[in-house]
Amino acid sequence: MRKSQSITNGVDWVLLGAVILLMALGVATVYSTAFDPEYPSIFDFSQVYGKQIVWISISLFLGILVFLIDSEIYRKFALPIFISSMLLLVIVLFMPAKNGARAWLGIGSLGIQPGEFAKIAAAILLARYLADFNQKLQTIRNVLLANTIILVPMALILLQPDAGTFVVFTSFLFVMYREGVTYDPLVLKAVNLLPGVKFKQTWVGVHFIPILFVVVFLSIATLLVSNETITVDMFPGTTFSGYWGVFVFLFIFSLVFFFVLRLLLSKRDKKRAIIIATIGFILAVSITKTVDFGFQKLAPHQKERIELFLGLTDNERAKDGVDYNRNRAITAVGSGGFSGKGYMNGVLANVRSNHVPESETDFIFCPFAEEWGFIGTSFLISLYLFILLRIVVVAERQRSTFNRVYAYSVAMILFYHFGINIGMSIEFAPVIGIPLPFFSYGGSSMMSFSIMMFILLKLDSQRKDVLN
């Protein structure tokens, strides 16, 4: 079946190039944030920047190994890979805790986080399962079985506990959505319990996952800004509640959405664009307003609990207290300005001043944003967006369901990491410690993301070999 050809044949160089660019930017940022004048060389392996170069080298080496292996084995051994990965997740629970979580497997500073690799295993098994999935047999049982593939690692990760990785596993729901897995049978069952209702299909049930995502995103965003006050230079002296910020955002996006719809929809549907955009706007406003209203009406202690969960208390004292990390991170990003403070010139987000904690790992967006400003951040977001879109393009050109599902898994995992990691530095997500892919310092994440990416590249390069 396989033709004899060089292993680099069919590689998506664009995607690989973008990823390597990201790695380079990451190392540069780690070097800037962790720079120690006594060890000025970026290749000083006693420093995190030197180590990061080692991690990238190892990762690229692993990538080459991946390319030497026939991609067929992932499909074949999906279940054993998954089971051994779950075993590691169990073993790790008996390891000593580090930073309050038993997520590390290894000795001393050398170690791996099985949670990172469980994502790959779950992606492979889900791909295998959905490839064999009979669309016509979408019973509740089958859907729940698909969900089990992600629920098992999620449960084990919750025991560590590692909130970030836990949340990332919900990204697979989108992959299933893309493959047509529907929650409609469940929703129908519930809806049809109502007397006199007899639906065959509900829109909410079919598009359950994206709707859920939108609701959760809007709710969290609303909660995060609901205590803020906004001042506008045009109206000196007046302050607007944070909710108005959400409202304006929603309005702008509804407008943009409307014009995009008009472009995309067929002539026949063009008239519906305004209706869809309006309904979307009204729904979004009602959801966010309800959340905002409900939140404001909560008893102070309940409010406080939610604020604590979100890592948010809008209190002057909290700025230097419970809200310290988030406040410093946001400040570092916000103070970057249009063009930034200049490379290696950050004052808040670096290890020397240490105002922003974890500035070389989970908060690495902060030094980058502080030093490169809006020019840098918009470039970085564009780069991630480019990679994500490129993976979708790659996914959609696969012949096999297995490959496509796997590709979408990679895209969604990256999307989650990207969204949450950057979101927590710009007030859009609660502070959940997950790395920025290919960017943050750390061996496990660098290796696992690389292996994940190289498997995708390998699958893609062999896509024509697959007949299915």
Next chain:
Amino acid sequence: MKHDSRKYVILTFFILIGAIYVLKLFYMQVVDDHWKLRSQQITEQRREITPPRAIVYDRNGKMVISNNTHYNLMVCEAELEDFDIQAFSELIGWTQEQIRKRFVEIRDGEGTYKNPHTGQIDSNYQRIRSYPFIKELTANEMSKIAPHLDRFKGFYELETSMRSYPFGNAANILGYLNEVNKDDLSKYPFYKAGDYMGRSGIERYYDSYFRGQKGVKYIVQSARNNQIGSFENGAYDTTAVQAPPIHLGLDAELQGYGEQLMANKKGCIVAIEPSTGEILALISAPSYDPNLLVGRRNISENYPGLKSDKNTPLFPRPLASQYMPGSTFKLIQSLVGMQEGVITANTGFACNKNVVGCHNHPSAQNVAQAVQMSCNPYFYAVTRRIIQQKKRKNPREDAAIGLGKWADYMYRFGLGKKLDTDITGLTSGLIPTPKYYDKWYGHHQWKFSTIQSISIGQGEVQLTPLQLANLAAIMANRGWYYTPHFVKSIGDTGPLKKYTKKNYTSIDASHFDAVIEGMRRCVHEEGGTARRARVEGYTVCGKTGTIENYIGSVKQKNHSAFICFAPMKQPEIAISVFVENAGDSGGTWAAPIASLMIEKYLNGEVKDTIKEQRILDAKLSIWK
């Protein structure tokens, strides 16, 4: 494939999140300046460097106020690590309880503010800021603590400058400093909590000239408050600039000598250089050593005692105490009489003791003799003529017009109003006006005989010793004066403008000859009241005053007063001396004190040691 269109849902998510993030970042990084300010708030400490206050020199270039270096023991709570309170209490010699209390005190001392976001009351205290834990340690005290400070992270020493008074005198002129309070902080943005500002004397009057310019250093701080560099290589830093030195007209040695002379006496000496209005010495007795009120510890130790001392050492008598001038006032009456034309230099009046008591002397044939002998009936007669000029038939209405004119003359002598002298705590004295007597007796219900005691400087008339010395200066200048002042020059800018303006009394210079001649005779002729004021080699012109005074209706010992200037030609010094309850006459105590001051000032030393010793030994006044 069946669900292909769903890829658009996913693509929409990607693009939407990306776009939202970019927009949000645009808002945060480009539109909203709030984070830049917050960043500065976190990382840049704006360290203000307060320069030492201006140095003060006397007229001979001797340092009257200098600065000493002291040390504050600073603490930053956020930097404390494994604080061993036991060891620390041994090091600084406090109990552990005192140390805990001090931390609470620092926090409470910062006050609170209402948080506009939450409506809560929050403390201004910040854990990451440094506060003085012990203030104003001497170099000696600090040297015992400093070597051990590396065991106590979060504590460090900081230099501060404090006032020092090498001569230890002139406390009532120089004033003292105290820590600024809340009102000051809102009034004077220059000051920050813990700074010292002038509380009295010229330190207060010229406070803004003493401050200098604060230096500002922007320091980039780490989260642990460690300095990690200067902001933009110090591009925005400024250095502290000390204010230029202030030169006083004061003669520190003369001041010191005067204070010596006034030991064990209550009263004042004021000496003015008539040609410039510069105050050469201004002694308030009893006084205190200004070094007693330097720094918080000294102030808390010594101030209460000084404040409650019944002999009021803090009270600046020459500026604020109002005395009846007694016979010294006769000089003005003669001048006004001549200027008004109601007498001439050669008008004589009989010494008619029926009107008012007098000592035994021949009747004065002219003004000079009247002044020499200080004849009370003579000046009754003069003043009657000034007040009752017969411009109206009704003597009461006539008296009101006369007194009004008289009072105007008094104002032009700088009496009955606050002089524009560069110090705080001045009082105006009292010159009765028609209005004043109307209040007491009713409109047009009084005439000269009602108010006659003002003729000889008793009764309602009250002057401060500074005004009295200024009168001596007017005599010396024959009719004009520069407002008496302390500061000769700020830096090299020369005399202050408001002290280069001559104030004219509207008395013709020619009228002064007779009066000054009388003053000369007072000192140098037999039968003069101030023979003890003679200074070998100089012609001194003086006039004594013996002031009767009562507490309730009980007669107390007389106050002894004397004003003079010397030498007669080209006068260099004009003096007023006032000794409370000295007993006897003005000639007995006040005159010799004045002569010793003149001798000291003109000769630099005093040869008449017998006279000097007599004064030094004298214990006068009523002591509580």
